[in-house]
Amino acid sequence: MASVYDRHVDLDQFMKGVKKRNHGQTEFIQAVQEVAQDIFEFIEDKEQYHTAQILRRIAEPDRIVSFRVCWEDDEHNIRVQRGWRVQNNNAIGPYKGGIRFHSSVNESVLKFLAFEQTFKNSLTGLPMGGGKGGSNFNPKGKSDSEVMRFCQSFMSELYRHIGPNTDVPAGDIGVGGREIGYMFGQYKRLTGRWEGVLTGKATEYGGSQMRPEATGYGAVYFLQNMLKHAGHDVEGKTAVISGSGNVATHAAEKIVQLGGKVLTLSDSGGFIHDPDGIDQEKIDWVKRLKNERRGRISEYADHFTGATYHDGKRPWDVTCDVALPCATQNELNEGEAKELVENGVIAVSEGANMPTTLDGVKVFHDAKIMYGPGKAANAGGVAVSGLEMSQNSERISWNQERLGDMLTELMADIHEKCVEYGDQGEGHVDYVKGANIAGFKKVADAMLAFGVV
Numbered sequence: 001m002a003s004v005y006d007r008h009v010d011l012d013q014f015m016k017g018v019k020k021r022n023h024g025q026t027e028f029i030q031a032v033q034e035v036a037q038d039i040f041e042f043i044e045d046k047e048q049y050h051t052a053q054i055l056r057r058i059a060e061p062d063r064i065v066s067f068r069v070c071w072e073d074d075e076h077n078i079r080v081q082r083g084w085r086v087q088n089n090n091a092i093g094p095y096k097g098g099i100r101f102h103s104s105v106n107e108s109v110l111k112f113l114a115f116e117q118t119f120k121n122s123l124t125g126l127p128m129g130g131g132k133g134g135s136n137f138n139p140k141g142k143s144d145s146e147v148m149r150f151c152q153s154f155m156s157e158l159y160r161h162i163g164p165n166t167d168v169p170a171g172d173i174g175v176g177g178r179e180i181g182y183m184f185g186q187y188k189r190l191t192g193r194w195e196g197v198l199t200g201k202a203t204e205y206g207g208s209q210m211r212p213e214a215t216g217y218g219a220v221y222f223l224q225n226m227l228k229h230a231g232h233d234v235e236g237k238t239a240v241i242s243g244s245g246n247v248a249t250h251a252a253e254k255i256v257q258l259g260g261k262v263l264t265l266s267d268s269g270g271f272i273h274d275p276d277g278i279d280q281e282k283i284d285w286v287k288r289l290k291n292e293r294r295g296r297i298s299e300y301a302d303h304f305t306g307a308t309y310h311d312g313k314r315p316w317d318v319t320c321d322v323a324l325p326c327a328t329q330n331e332l333n334e335g336e337a338k339e340l341v342e343n344g345v346i347a348v349s350e351g352a353n354m355p356t357t358l359d360g361v362k363v364f365h366d367a368k369i370m371y372g373p374g375k376a377a378n379a380g381g382v383a384v385s386g387l388e389m390s391q392n393s394e395r396i397s398w399n400q401e402r403l404g405d406m407l408t409e410l411m412a413d414i415h416e417k418c419v420e421y422g423d424q425g426e427g428h429v430d431y432v433k434g435a436n437i438a439g440f441k442k443v444a445d446a447m448l449a450f451g452v453v
């Protein structure tokens with residue numbers, strides 16, 4: 001019988017080992033499973049990757065730092081949270097990936113995100129390894145001063161583990177410009193150094209033009225590339241979008257700019273459906289609602305006539321041409337994927353990380369619709385973060401037009417790589433396979449060059 005140390009352990013044996021070593025970490029196991037099936041097929045006749053146990057090594061984070069984060073709330077209660085940084089793999093560059101503040105954050109969630117990030121960052125073609133961090137701190141309902149005290153406390157430990165050539169965090173769910181500002185200020189205070197240790201900074205202190213827009217715009221550029229490859233266009237298409245944060249609002253904005261019609265947005269409470277279309281003015285209203293007033297999406301239906309709010313529901317039963325899940329992981333399941341397909345969806349582009357369950361992905365795969373997985377479709381954000389790192393080290397700032405062009409080109413390149421490795425013939429592209437293999441190959445070849453480390 002083969003042991004886990006056999007070079008030619010098969011997919012089932014490999015996954016058995018992953019499940020055993022990461023007991024109960026369902027999100028992490030799901031992310032590895034999605035990649036492993038394609039990689040096993042790719043490396044079948046490539047002895048060097050088997051011998052060097054490359055996938056097994058990528059699926060074992062380089063390190064996980066876990067720490068206590070203590071802070072005082074406005075009523076002078078002492079609160080204790082847990083913080084993490086998962087440094088998954090730095091074969092092709094410094095660890096890079098966002099920080100998430102949300103009550104659902106745990107080690108499994110951050111491990112899945114850091115694992116995915118390793119493949120995504122490789123796909124951008126820029127020198128960035130994969131990492132992710134965060135805390136189970138919930139910023140919802142907290143005052144500005146509470147958020148500031150929490151961010152300062154979080155950075156008081158994290159600063160020891162990061163640096164512009166070591167690990168460069170950025171934002172994610174619950175971490176936007178405000179939180180990045182507080183964390184950057186604390187890093188600077190603790191080290192006495194101004195350096196490009198975080199991306200997603202405001203332009204006044206070293207941030208890059210286009211970073212706030214990059215993930216959402218990038219997901220639409222990826223969609224546009226998929227549609228173009230199949231002879232379609234965004235213009236005139238109806239779009240269902242989930243989420244109402246950074247990624248969702250910018251994805252909506254780009255759909256509108258390209259002549260599409262956005263029908264929905266959502267948050268953890270439910271979704272709004274606006275059959276008249278969510279135009280730029282309405283998107284700006286949602287941005288203010290979420291970033292300034294920090295309110296709920298339900299308020300949209302009170303404000304705009306014709307719109308309806310669907311409490312506790314997700315938007316996937318609304319008929320559309322294209323769908324963009326832009327909220328969180330596992331927010332689109334098998335039944336919802338079937339509903340989208342039955343209602344005629346032709347393409348899905350994931351702004352969020354792993355928003356579709358494995359069963360849902362299978363539905364899209366079997367229906368042969370264009371399906372852009374998050375690690376390819378939402379890579380525009382981290383790509384512009386990579387460009388922010390370049391600008392910081394060169395001590396220059398590029399203008400919006402130049403960065404816009406670079407983002408457009410980067411997303412077209414990522415699409416090309418997916419086609420190169422995922423083309424199934426007869427006009428069909430398996431974008432999951434393409435993204436997995438292209439992302440894997442670069443990291444794997446770098447690891448081979450280093451020997452066993």
Ligand SMILES: NC(=O)C1=CN([C@@H]2O[C@H](COP(=O)(O)OP(=O)(O)OC[C@H]3O[C@@H](n4cnc5c(N)ncnc54)[C@H](O)[C@@H]3O)[C@@H](O)[C@H]2O)C=CC1
Nearest residue numbers: 172173174215243244245246247267268327328352353381
């Ligand atoms: N910000 C970035 O540059 C990037 C973000 N992503 C991914 O995009 C997704 C959204 O992130 P951001 O927009 O940055 O965060 P955000 O904090 O700006 O917005 C998150 C949105 O998701 C909603 N949400 C959270 N939990 C939910 C749930 N259980 N059900 C329904 N909605 C829920 C929130 O209400 C909010 O509208 C995440 O999966 C994130 O990992 C991916 C690449 C880069």
Ligand SMILES: O=C(O)CCC(=O)C(=O)O
Nearest residue numbers: 096097098170381382385
């Ligand atoms: O810009 C970054 O480094 C973070 C992006 C991120 O967290 C992601 O791509 O999921």
